[in-house]
Amino acid sequence: MTKRFAKRIISLLISILLVHAVAFLMVRSTRGGPFDEERALSPQVRLALEQRYGLDDPLPLQYLRAVGGLLRGDFGPSLRYRDTQVSELLADALPISLALGGGALLLALWIGIPVGLLAASKRHPLGAGVAATCSTLLLAIPNFVIAGVVVALFSFELGWLPPAGFGQLRHLLLPWLCLALPLAAQIALLVRARTTETLQSAAVRSAIAQGLAPAVLLKRYVLRPSLTPVLAFLGPATAALLTGSLVIEQVFALPGLGTFFVQAALARDYTLALGVTVVYTALLGSCTLIADLLMAKLDPRVEALS
Amino acid sequence: MKLQWLTRAAWIFLALLALLSLVAPWLPIADYRAMDPDARLQAPQWTSAPMLGTDAQGRDMLARLLWGARISLFVGLFGTLVAMLVGVPYGALAGYRGGRWDRTMMRLADAMESIPMVVFVLFLMSILQEYRAELAQVGFGRLQLFLVAIGLLFWLPTARVARAEALRIRQLPYVMAARSAGMRGWPLLRRHILPNMMPALQVMLLLTLPRVILMEAFLSFLGLGVEPPAVSWGGLASDGLAAMNPLVGSAWLMLLPSGALALTLLALQRVGASAKD
Numbered sequence: 001m002t003k004r005f006a007k008r009i010i011s012l013l014i015s016i017l018l019v020h021a022v023a024f025l026m027v028r029s030t031r032g033g034p035f036d037e038e039r040a041l042s043p044q045v046r047l048a049l050e051q052r053y054g055l056d057d058p059l060p061l062q063y064l065r066a067v068g069g070l071l072r073g074d075f076g077p078s079l080r081y082r083d084t085q086v087s088e089l090l091a092d093a094l095p096i097s098l099a100l101g102g103g104a105l106l107l108a109l110w111i112g113i114p115v116g117l118l119a120a121s122k123r124h125p126l127g128a129g130v131a132a133t134c135s136t137l138l139l140a141i142p143n144f145v146i147a148g149v150v151v152a153l154f155s156f157e158l159g160w161l162p163p164a165g166f167g168q169l170r171h172l173l174l175p176w177l178c179l180a181l182p183l184a185a186q187i188a189l190l191v192r193a194r195t196t197e198t199l200q201s202a203a204v205r206s207a208i209a210q211g212l213a214p215a216v217l218l219k220r221y222v223l224r225p226s227l228t229p230v231l232a233f234l235g236p237a238t239a240a241l242l243t244g245s246l247v248i249e250q251v252f253a254l255p256g257l258g259t260f261f262v263q264a265a266l267a268r269d270y271t272l273a274l275g276v277t278v279v280y281t282a283l284l285g286s287c288t289l290i291a292d293l294l295m296a297k298l299d300p301r302v303e304a305l306s
Numbered sequence: 307m308k309l310q311w312l313t314r315a316a317w318i319f320l321a322l323l324a325l326l327s328l329v330a331p332w333l334p335i336a337d338y339r340a341m342d343p344d345a346r347l348q349a350p351q352w353t354s355a356p357m358l359g360t361d362a363q364g365r366d367m368l369a370r371l372l373w374g375a376r377i378s379l380f381v382g383l384f385g386t387l388v389a390m391l392v393g394v395p396y397g398a399l400a401g402y403r404g405g406r407w408d409r410t411m412m413r414l415a416d417a418m419e420s421i422p423m424v425v426f427v428l429f430l431m432s433i434l435q436e437y438r439a440e441l442a443q444v445g446f447g448r449l450q451l452f453l454v455a456i457g458l459l460f461w462l463p464t465a466r467v468a469r470a471e472a473l474r475i476r477q478l479p480y481v482m483a484a485r486s487a488g489m490r491g492w493p494l495l496r497r498h499i500l501p502n503m504m505p506a507l508q509v510m511l512l513l514t515l516p517r518v519i520l521m522e523a524f525l526s527f528l529g530l531g532v533e534p535p536a537v538s539w540g541g542l543a544s545d546g547l548a549a550m551n552p553l554v555g556s557a558w559l560m561l562l563p564s565g566a567l568a569l570t571l572l573a574l575q576r577v578g579a580s581a582k583d
Contacts, residue, residue: 014417136572148564235420243524261425284421
């Protein structure tokens with residue numbers, strides 16, 4: 001167990017280093033740069049700028065310096081936000097994105113699991129049909145459309161919640177909802193598929209034959225096997241959250257990692273984009289790792305297999 | 307069983323849509339690029355002239371939707387094909403070779419999975435913007451770049467399916483017979499293994515298509531999709547979202563393209579699910 005865990009951590013570190021190396025090479029080999037503006041700089045000014053940012057050193061030296069910085073969590077100065085370190089921007093943005101993603105994940109589980117169980121039940125055919133149809137529908141709509149509809153409804157029509165901004169809890173409610181809904185739909189479909197299977201298994205059938213009350217049956221025999229695919233889904237779910245947050249943070253003007261990343265990508269702030277990419281890789285990798293560990297805890301067969 | 311009529315309806319819808327978008331240039335509809343400052347933001351009339359209304363520049367929405375369908379479907383189809391062109395040989399080779407090759411190739415795939423590919427691809431595309439002029443010279447516009455990006459994003463699931471299929475087929479008696487008769491390598495793969503993967507790959511194609519179309523919408527929203535004057539459904543929906551405000555109430559600008567998108571994706575899902583059973 002510990003050995004496997006250590007192996008996974010090492011491979012996570014290697015993939016972070018690889019992503020960093022490829023991104024670094026791509027950034028350094030581009031011809032255009034942040035100093036190419038409408039007005040041409042005089043050669044002296046350009047040289048001074050490049051010296052200041054260490055862009056005139058040989059490439060291997062630059063790379064080693066970048067790796068040294070990576071180990072200290074230092075990605076150098078942002079190319080657009082003058083006099084600001086990328087790490088400062090990341091430190092400001094990360095908590096916002098974590099709050100957004102974490103809240104959305106909890107909300108998605110909280111909606112998705114009961115809806116999935118409902119969709120699998122034979123006792124409420126109408127509810128099951130509605131739950132399954134809604135989940136399928138939600139998966140076919142881009143999340144920025146969901147965001148638009150939700151804003152139109154709750155902000156413009158009803159006037160309950162602010163359409164954008166950041167600072168208070170109520171600013172986060174709509175983004176949480178928009179980010180969570182597609183994920184909840186996916187979780188519901190997963191839970192439904194596995195629960196339908198579990199309900200037909202010999203173990204559950206004999207439990208029913210013993211005359212167990214539905215609540216006990218659900219708790220002891222159905223829930224645990226039905227939730228393993230949800231755990232296995234946590235890794236991909238984190239990836240989906242990252243992707244979704246790129247859009248949702250834009251729509252709701254939240255100053256999180258996603259907003260910074262998209263702005264950096266469009267404004268050629270490569271050091272910032274590189275920093276966000278590395279942070280995203282670390283986030284996704286650690287979430288996948290945690291999900292795998294949880295799964296091994298819940299279902300010992302997983303451990304035995306690998 | 308009871309969903310059979312729905313599957314049939316989905317097929318008919320998709321066929322109609324494909325046909326309409328194919329013949330869009332010859333249909334008697336307005337030019338999708340023609341702006342008309344006197345006819346801005348007209349609500350849908352349903353039966354008379356701007357049937358589906360006009361957008362903030364007075365362009366006809368019906369024409370824009372049909373031309374958008376062309377791009378969305380084209381990107382979906384070719385993006386999926388690119389993903390399969392990368393994924394199928396990779397997975398088939400890993401599954402067919404087995405052993406150490408399989409382990410190494412699949413470990414690489416696992417490692418790729420732990421990288422946020424969407425972010426990485428966005429990063430790549432933003433950097434490639436620097437080389438737009440050179441790329442355009444060799445016939446590589448935003449659309450082609452986009453197809454490459456899709457290939458990078460979606461080849462992994464395809465590779466996994468192809469590998470599982472190759473592993474299964476490899477053990478079938480007729481493949482063993484061919485092997486014992488001395489058939490090896492590429493001829494064996496091409497004649498016996500690849501053709502028998504086709505059913506599974508067709509299902510994979512149908513399942514990947516809606517995801518690619520959705521990804522195009524996502525990138526268009528972020529401003530990295532197709533470039534104007536070309537239109538796609540995702541771009542239209544995001545324009546609609548931008549034009550939406552409580553005073554004008556021009557909700558149709560967003561609802562029409564996203565409705566079309568959702569209907570198409572649902573139809574594809576239905577068709578894919580029925581093919582899987």
